[in-house]
Amino acid sequence: MAWTDDRVETLKKMWGDGASASQIAKELGGVTRNAVIGKVHRLGLSNRNTDDKPAVADAKPAPAPKAAKPKAKPEPKAKTPEETTEPPAVVEDDDDDEPRTMAAVPPRTGNNITALRKPLMAGQPLPPQPSANEISPEALAKVNAVERTAKKISLMELTERTCKWPIGDPATEKFWFCGLGVQAGKPYCEAHVSVAFQPMSSRRDRKR
DNA sequence: CCCTGATTCGC
DNA sequence: GCGAATCAGG
Numbered sequence: 044m045a046w047t048d049d050r051v052e053t054l055k056k057m058w059g060d061g062a063s064a065s066q067i068a069k070e071l072g073g074v075t076r077n078a079v080i081g082k083v084h085r086l087g088l089s090n091r092n093t094d095d096k097p098a099v100a101d102a103k104p105a106p107a108p109k110a111a112k113p114k115a116k117p118e119p120k121a122k123t124p125e126e127t128t129e130p131p132a133v134v135e136d137d138d139d140d141e142p143r144t145m146a147a148v149p150p151r152t153g154n155n156i157t158a159l160r161k162p163l164m165a166g167q168p169l170p171p172q173p174s175a176n177e178i179s180p181e182a183l184a185k186v187n188a189v190e191r192t193a194k195k196i197s198l199m200e201l202t203e204r205t206c207k208w209p210i211g212d213p214a215t216e217k218f219w220f221c222g223l224g225v226q227a228g229k230p231y232c233e234a235h236v237s238v239a240f241q242p243m244s245s246r247r248d249r250k251r
Numbered sequence: 252c253c254c255t256g257a258t259t260c261g262c
Numbered sequence: 263g264c265g266a267a268t269c270a271g272g
Contacts, residue, residue, distance in 0.1 A: 046264085063255065078265050080256060085263070089257080142268055202253045 044073030045081060053077065058088055189223070189234040195221030206232035208239070 044050075050071055057127045064083065065076040083089055142201050190210055196219060201207055206221035207230045225230035 065254080075265070076256090077267080081258095081263090081265050084257075200253085205255065 044071075051086070054082060055088065058083055088223040104134070118158070183238065186234050186238050189221070189232065193219065193221045193223060195219035206230070206235055208232070 046054075047195070053071060057070060062070075063076075064079040068074050068076040068079045071079070110145040121132060193206075193210060195210065196205060200222060201220055204225050206223045206225050209218065210221060211218040221232055223234075225232055230238045247248055
């Protein structure tokens with residue numbers, strides 16, 4: 044697949060919009076993210092630095108002894124130390140909206156979670172609330188069981204495919220996220236989905 | 252393990 | 263110019 048003006052345009056557009064290389068590659072099709080990144084660099088779009096390196100100090104003794112080493116390791120990265128002109132990078136991709144017929148129910152880790160009010164991750168549906176209520180005993184038991192086998196991952200480990208169910212008290216060190224594989228599309232694993240999302244009717248029936 | 256971009260280098 | 267392989271990091 045060649046880089047037609049057309050495709051390059053799309054590339055520029057998406058890259059400018061903050062899309063990731065893999066996203067762009069997927070959109071274009073026929074190329075890998077590596078191809079996209081490579082192109083981005085060749086186009087000089089890597090990081091929009093309109094600045095010219097101030098010829099302040101030129102103590103660069105051309106440190107590139109890459110001579111007879113097919114797989115020589117790259118030299119220390121030369122990263123421009125500046126972050127000022129960073130784009131908003133606000134995640135705004137929400138392919139799916141939670142069904143309105145479902146109601147998110149707060150986590151109940153046996154004990155009680157008080158803090159954790161604001162979303163931990165941008166764009167992620169995770170505003171657990173303390174006011175828990177009746178959840179099917181079976182489901183609850185299931186959750187407790189799952190929490191014993193949970194991966195207990197950190198915030199950084201969270202991905203689109205890891206259960207984001209919080210376990211423990213965020214105010215203490217004893218806090219993790221479930222981390223098990225999510226139920227396709229959902230933010231939680233199967234067990235946690237079952238307690239997090241309940242049909243409105245179900246809640247009503249139980250509650251009243 | 253999932254992902255991100257950065258870099259190198261044979262083609 | 264291209265991009266797979268690799269690196270470095272979250």
